[in-house]
Amino acid sequence: GNSVTQMEGPVTLSEEAFLTINCTYTATGYPSLFWYVQYPGEGLQLLLKATKADDKGSNKGFEATYRKETTSFHLEKGSVQVSDSAVYFCALRGNQGGKLIFGQGTELSVKP
């Protein structure tokens, strides 16, 4: 079945450091891929998405490229801020729509 694996946290960075959170997936067909962010005490918010191979999703300085050849969707940001501290979830949705399948989440902590 479909599944998502992302790097374990917590990840601790200094402000302005470069961020990479790895995400790989297993799926049949052509899934859509997502990154969601969860700030403390809140629900999940969509950060970015990509719906087909080689698409790049971007938002708020974050980027991720849908790589079908490596079945990956790694999240990157060139310069993190303290306000980026949150839990980040990689997710996929099969090509028939419906439910999201989430990775286990990666906690990011950015220190001043």
Place this chain on the structure above:
Amino acid sequence: DAGVIQSPRHEVTEMGQEVTLRCKPISGHNSLFWYRQTMMRGLELLIYFNNNVPIDDSGMPEDRFSAKMPNASFSTLKIQPSEPRDSAVYFCASSARDTHNEQFFGPGTRLTVL
């Protein structure tokens, strides 16, 4: 728009009691999803509805769990009887048109079963 509304935000109950969680989706959205988040299992889908009809309830853990959507603006998730292992954060999400669009999440209900 007010976003997805969930109530209560926090619930503490004793084992064996009935628990009802409530969700109001974003107006105009026709798909609604219930998720559960725990440290051990992460985020998992329990059930989702399209146009008030349950489509996939394969994630509902057992018969103690039930979900209803009597109309387009309201859904409930009921646990009866509750057990300590049901302690989790329960999220409701909704999306527009068919199930291919972005899911908007509510703030969640943190359930603690003693």
